[in-house]
Amino acid sequence: MNDKSTWEFGTRQVVYGAIGAALYGVLSLATNYFPLPAAGNVTFRPAVAVLIFFGVAYGPWVGLLAGFIGNTLGDAAMGWGFYWNWSLGNGLMGLVAGLAMAVVKDFRAQSDIIKAVGWGIGGIAVGMLFASVTEKFIGGLDWNTALVGYFTPAFIGNTVVTAILLPILMIAFAAVASRRGR
Amino acid sequence: MLVTWKYRPRNTFIQSLDPRTRLIYMLCIIFALTLPDIWDYRIILPLFLISLTLYLLAKIEWKDVKRVWIFISIFLFFIIGLNGILSGRGGPDSVTNIPSPILFEIPIKIPFTDIGWDVPITVSKTWFAVNQIMRMLTMAILAIPIPYTMDPNIYGTAFRRMGASDKISFTMDLAFRFLPTFGRDFTITMDAQRARGYEIEKLKGGIPEKIRKLAPFIIPVVMQSTVTGEEVIDAMDLRAFGTAPRTWLKQLTYAPRDYFILGLGFAIFVTCCVLKWGFGFGGFFVPEFFSNWILGL
Numbered sequence: 001m002n003d004k005s006t007w008e009f010g011t012r013q014v015v016y017g018a019i020g021a022a023l024y025g026v027l028s029l030a031t032n033y034f035p036l037p038a039a040g041n042v043t044f045r046p047a048v049a050v051l052i053f054f055g056v057a058y059g060p061w062v063g064l065l066a067g068f069i070g071n072t073l074g075d076a077a078m079g080w081g082f083y084w085n086w087s088l089g090n091g092l093m094g095l096v097a098g099l100a101m102a103v104v105k106d107f108r109a110q111s112d113i114i115k116a117v118g119w120g121i122g123g124i125a126v127g128m129l130f131a132s133v134t135e136k137f138i139g140g141l142d143w144n145t146a147l148v149g150y151f152t153p154a155f156i157g158n159t160v161v162t163a164i165l166l167p168i169l170m171i172a173f174a175a176v177a178s179r180r181g182r
Numbered sequence: 183m184l185v186t187w188k189y190r191p192r193n194t195f196i197q198s199l200d201p202r203t204r205l206i207y208m209l210c211i212i213f214a215l216t217l218p219d220i221w222d223y224r225i226i227l228p229l230f231l232i233s234l235t236l237y238l239l240a241k242i243e244w245k246d247v248k249r250v251w252i253f254i255s256i257f258l259f260f261i262i263g264l265n266g267i268l269s270g271r272g273g274p275d276s277v278t279n280i281p282s283p284i285l286f287e288i289p290i291k292i293p294f295t296d297i298g299w300d301v302p303i304t305v306s307k308t309w310f311a312v313n314q315i316m317r318m319l320t321m322a323i324l325a326i327p328i329p330y331t332m333d334p335n336i337y338g339t340a341f342r343r344m345g346a347s348d349k350i351s352f353t354m355d356l357a358f359r360f361l362p363t364f365g366r367d368f369t370i371t372m373d374a375q376r377a378r379g380y381e382i383e384k385l386k387g388g389i390p391e392k393i394r395k396l397a398p399f400i401i402p403v404v405m406q407s408t409v410t411g412e413e414v415i416d417a418m419d420l421r422a423f424g425t426a427p428r429t430w431l432k433q434l435t436y437a438p439r440d441y442f443i444l445g446l447g448f449a450i451f452v453t454c455c456v457l458k459w460g461f462g463f464g465g466f467f468v469p470e471f472f473s474n475w476i477l478g479l
Contacts, residue, residue: 009349011423015414017353019407022360027400030368044389046396050404057408065350069357076334077187077361080250081325084209138216138321140273140314145265164393169404176405180412 006059006102013061020054020066020094023047025073047074048158049165051090052120055098056166057107057173063094067127085138089131093158096123107174113167120162128154188246188329195439196240197331201340203440204332208324210447215317218458221273221466223313225454230320232446240327250326258315258322266311268301273310274466282306282468283477305476309468334358339432348428356414367403375399 027047051070055063068091075081100119104112132151135141141150191197196204211229220226268288270277282304291298332340338355342348372382375398382399385392418424436444458464 011415011418012411014349014353014423015356015411015418016408018356018360019411019414021353021357022364023404023407025357025361026364026368029365044393046393046400050400053404065353069354072337073357073361076329078329080329081322082205082208082328083325084212138212139262139318140221141262142265142269144269160389161393164390165397165400168394168397168401172401172405173408176408180409 006099007061008059009061013058013065016054016058017062017065017069020051020058020062021069021073023054024051024066024070024090025077028070028074029077044157044161046161046165048093048124049161049169051094052097052116052123052162052166053169053173055094055096055123056100056104056116056120056170058098059101060095060098063096063098063123064091065094067091067094085134086131089127089134091127092130093123093127096126098123107170107177113170116170117163117166120166121159124155124158124162128158187334189331189333191333192241192331194239194241194331196236196327198437198439199443200434200436200440201332201336202344202434203436203443204324204328205340205344207443207447208321208328210451211324212321214451214454215321218455218464219274220454220458220464221310221313221317222464223316223469225457225464226313226317226320229450230316233320233323237323237327240331242327242330246330247326254322254326258318262318263311263315266314267303267307270304270307270310273314276466277306277310280306280468283473285476305473306468308476309472310466312472313466336432336434339430339434342430343434349424351430352423352428364403364407367406368399371402372399374402 024047027050028045030047047070051063051067054066067089068087071087071090072082075083075087097116097120100116103119104116106112128151132146132154135150136143136146211233214220215226215229266273284302284304285308287300287302289298289300335355335358337358338351341354342351346354375382380398382396385395387395454464
């Protein structure tokens with residue numbers, strides 16, 4: 001996990017960080033255009049699966065940048081404002097998921113897909129916990145509201161989306177990469 | 183899907199400020215209220231008034247921000263306010279620890295049973311809810327105008343000049359430029375899938391099935407973007423990106439008004455820290471005028 005390629009930060013990471021961020025922002029916007037399933041206060045955002053995928057495919061730096069900038073972009077395009085703690089929480093979500101890059105070698109192998117989903121769920125837990133807990137200190141919420149009202153719905157919704165869409169994205173990516181040869 | 187920015191150039195004081203000034207000032211206020219844990223209305227109210235003044239100086243039309251304000255109002259009054267009134271938790275311990283007159287009690291029971299308890303609504307909890315709403319608004323109304331008043335093309339330069347590396351700032355700049363392109367790609371994909379009979383508005387099945395059925399919409403755009411990425415990387419590598427420090431097209435310079443706002447921000451932050459940690463001033467208490475007023479109702 002500490003090998004050079006995992007933590008490399010060059011042109012590739014800059015470009016895919018920007019692409020991941022733009023896709024995350026656009027998909028966050030797209031959820032306004034078509035009805036997404038929801039249960040209680042749990043909303044399902046397919047954009048999260050794309051963010052986790054960029055982390056898994058291109059590493060932790062890409063995940064961090066795509067999450068942080070993508071959330072900022074989405075909020076900016078929708079006119080919500082700039083909430084640094086949620087942007088950073090989304091960045092951490094991508095960063096932790098990106099650590100999977102070191103262990104995922106074959107995007108078609110079932111075991112590697114399971115590892116990627118596992119790291120993705122870990123990322124969701126870390127990122128959403130960070131955002132919810134900082135909201136407690138910034139907004140003066142109690143632990144109950146921060147954990148039950150904020151963290152739990154975000155964690156459940158994002159986990160479901162990741163578990164369903166990430167394997168599809170990985171298999172599609174494997175096909176594209178093999179055709180492209182790099 | 184047409185991606186349009188909320189930003190429009192306006193001839194206002196806020197837009198004449200350097201974007202760095204506004205971001206740094208906002209962080210100063212957030213940290214001034216949260217790090218020393220300020221809950222005293224004598225500090226929060228003036229800060230709220232300053233934030234409100236800056237918001238009004240942005241001259242954003244109501245029709246532009248109506249939806250955002252409805253959402254924020256629901257969030258503040260029904261989630262934060264009600265939570266504060268009912269539980270009094272989330273702030274300092276003194277909200278629930280100090281003896282406070284009970285205004286009334288709300289019975290919370292399991293429907294059709296007598297099982298439950300009465301939640302006392304005290305003067306202290308009510309004042310805490312008011313404080314909490316005002317405190318959150320002080321920070322939120324600094325964040326809301328940013329998308330409306332800050333040029334999307336300047337984010338990258340602003341972060342670079344705030345100390346972020348060339349690569350991180352370039353990522354931000356590039357992402358803002360990619361956004362409309364990918365918005366267009368999504369529209370094309372959606373239209374193409376519709377032509378094949380895929381109706382994204384009428385997805386059937388349970389939640390997992392509905393999410394899975396979004397794949398024909400998401401996968402083509404994501405995969406195409408990975409191919410586009412390789413082309414951009416080649417173009418940037420050929421131009422020797424990352425081998426030397428970059429120059430930026432847009433230059434940012436602080437004007438006297440920026441120094442004034444920055445000075446104000448730092449002064450507020452330092453004052454709040456000194457008041458709280460140096461003099462123990464800034465904690466939660468219920469002012470006499472509020473107790474007298476609410477008990478007299």
